[in-house]
Amino acid sequence: MASTIPVGSDVSAGTYRCTNCNYDLGVQSVKSLPPCPKCDGPYGWKMLTGGDAKGDPYPDEA
Numbered sequence: 001m002a003s004t005i006p007v008g009s010d011v012s013a014g015t016y017r018c019t020n021c022n023y024d025l026g027v028q029s030v031k032s033l034p035p036c037p038k039c040d041g042p043y044g045w046k047m048l049t050g051g052d053a054k055g056d057p058y059p060d061e062a
Contacts, residue, residue: 004044008032014050019043 004019005011011033016025023038025045035042 005033005047006044007035007042009045011047012050015048016045017048019046024048 005016010031011027013028014026016027016033017023018025018036018039018041020041020043021036021039023036025033025036027033033045036045
């Protein structure tokens with residue numbers, strides 16, 4: 001199971017899912033993950049694609 005990425009963490013481009021409401025947030029490039037825009041919660045995110053995500057088909061490409 002993937003670990004939770006806290007709100008405010010520096011991240012790579014990819015897709016992240018809110019651990020509270022399952023909202024999917026796609027980011028191209030950010031300095032830090034925001035609170036979830038759907039539930040406004042400070043709960044955290046799970047990485048779905050991009051960066052070091054297990055399911056990323058091209059993990060060595062930016």
